[in-house]
Structure formats: structure tokens, C-alpha cells
Amino acid sequence: MREELVESKPDTEAAATSAPVIRVENVHKTYDLGEIQVHALRGVSLAIFPGEFVAIMGASGSGKSTFMNLAGCLDRPTRGRYLLEGQDVSQLTKKELAAIRNRRIGFVFQGFNLLPRTSALENVELPLVYSGIPHRQRVERSMEALRTVGLAGREEHHPAQLSGGQQQRVAIARALVNNPSILLADEPTGNLDSRTSVEIMEIFQRLNEERNLTILLVTHEADIAQYAKRTVTFRDGKVRHDVLIEGRLIAAQVLPTLASVDEDDEADASDGAEAQA
Ligand SMILES: Nc1ncnc2c1ncn2[C@@H]1O[C@H](COP(=O)(O)OP(=O)(O)OP(=O)(O)O)[C@@H](O)[C@H]1O
Numbered sequence: 001m002r003e004e005l006v007e008s009k010p011d012t013e014a015a016a017t018s019a020p021v022i023r024v025e026n027v028h029k030t031y032d033l034g035e036i037q038v039h040a041l042r043g044v045s046l047a048i049f050p051g052e053f054v055a056i057m058g059a060s061g062s063g064k065s066t067f068m069n070l071a072g073c074l075d076r077p078t079r080g081r082y083l084l085e086g087q088d089v090s091q092l093t094k095k096e097l098a099a100i101r102n103r104r105i106g107f108v109f110q111g112f113n114l115l116p117r118t119s120a121l122e123n124v125e126l127p128l129v130y131s132g133i134p135h136r137q138r139v140e141r142s143m144e145a146l147r148t149v150g151l152a153g154r155e156e157h158h159p160a161q162l163s164g165g166q167q168q169r170v171a172i173a174r175a176l177v178n179n180p181s182i183l184l185a186d187e188p189t190g191n192l193d194s195r196t197s198v199e200i201m202e203i204f205q206r207l208n209e210e211r212n213l214t215i216l217l218v219t220h221e222a223d224i225a226q227y228a229k230r231t232v233t234f235r236d237g238k239v240r241h242d243v244l245i246e247g248r249l250i251a252a253q254v255l256p257t258l259a260s261v262d263e264d265d266e267a268d269a270s271d272g273a274e275a276q277a
């Protein structure tokens, strides 16, 4: 790895001035499958501060998605405590968790999860429908979110009429439309070619800088992790490494050095084939 990594202590700039957005204390998660129990998280403690951009890494099965599901209030820990913006959410009911999730957390997944026969605009509007926001405001806020991710003019396109990168942008716009304080992304570039992946990193870095949005990004790709500010590596359900990234990559600087999609049609086509394999 080119970049020099340093041991991370909670003495970052953010830690000095604010309380953590996410604090988990000795969190365990056991999946009970009747016959067998899978101990997916085995005592995870972490503090993540406002404006951090954390890459979550680790081998398949190490507990990354399990951790993200807990952080995103999609699930509850079997044991241990989770404080989200200071509030203990480890014991809340599913309904209470859903309300918190809708207000404070945006999700982006590898598979985009867009509704197929629905326009980009309507896909982005969906969380606002659940929040009971009136139609006109929904449209205004969704148009604004689509502009933020560089998709002005594509509002009426259906997912099948958009490239993979554009579909992921729609998913990011949908994640942003409720103005969350945390963005959770589980392998958002897993299906994308390398240039498109860097374009997605450019959006994340911009949101992180301009809005102080806290971002957790799961990735298997070490070069994608270099766009974050900190790397947390899981192994066997525990945090194995937690380091600040020195000399991280800046997507806006890297993009001009990469071949554009038009110049690089053939390479893109083979990348696409690999991603689908
Ligand atoms: N809903 C579930 N029911 C039972 N076991 C599960 C469930 N979800 C995950 N597991 C198990 O928990 C462990 C951790 O899984 P998890 O999905 O968190 O790994 P991961 O690090 O995200 O892996 P990958 O990189 O493949 O996505 C694995 O052994 C997995 O089989």
C-alpha cells in the first residue's frame, strides 16, 4: 500500500470538538438458526464522530454487513450498547427503530435497490412519501437531490434507461433526500467499473466536506478505501485494525487522470462483463 497508515486514536479533530454520532460498546450479534448459532459480531467497540468518512474492510463473513445493519438500525444487537447521536437505541422496538432510520440514516447498497418501472424522481421521492411530506415539497427536494448527484435532466428516466453509475447516483439521491446525519454504504461500487467507482467517491467526498455528512463505506477494494479518512478492518466479528489514512486520495483530482468512458469503451465493456460474472 502506497499511503502511510497511522494508528487511529479518538484524538481526531472531530473527536476534540464533538460527541460521537455512532458509539457502540462491546456489541455482540448472534444469528439464531435453531440448530446452529452464528456469532457474527463478538464484542465490537467503536466511536465515529461527525464528519468522519470511514471505510469498513475485512474478509467475506467478517461481520461488516452485520455491523452496518446495526449501525443503520435495521437490526438490534444481541448484547452490548449502541448510542446513536447520544440516544441509546439498543432496546428500541422495531417501529421506533424504523422512525429513527427514516429521519437520520441514508442507505446505499451494491444492488441499487431501485423500483424498476418507476422514474428516477419517484424513486428518490419514496422516503418522503413515508415521511408524509406533501407532493410539491417532495418533488422540489427530490429534484435538488438529483442535482446534487449530477443527474439533473434525468428525472423521468427509469432505472433500465440509466447506466449502472447513474442508477447508483439515483440511489444516493434517495439516501440523501431526508437530510440524514449518517450515510451508510455497503459495497456501493461493487458492481461498477473503476472510473465510475471514483465518480461515486467524488460524490461521497463532496457530501462529506460540504455537509459534514458522516459516511461509513464497506468496500473490498483497498484503492477505494483510500478515499476515506479512516479504515476499520473487521476479522472474525471483531475490529482488527483501526487506522487514520494519511495522504488519502481526492477523487476530484484523480478523475481527470482517468480515461473517460468514451475513450475507454472497450475496457469499460470488459469491466462490465467482469462485474456481472
Ligand atoms: N441473516 C443472517 N442469518 C444467519 N446468519 C447470518 C445472517 N447474516 C449474516 N450471517 C452470518 O454472519 C456472519 C457475518 O456475515 P456478514 O454478512 O456480516 O459478513 P460480511 O463481512 O458483510 O461479508 P461479505 O463481505 O461477504 O458481505 C457470516 O458468517 C454470515 O454467514
Ligand SMILES: [Mg+2]
Pocket: 064, 065, 066, 186
Ligand atoms: Mg456484506
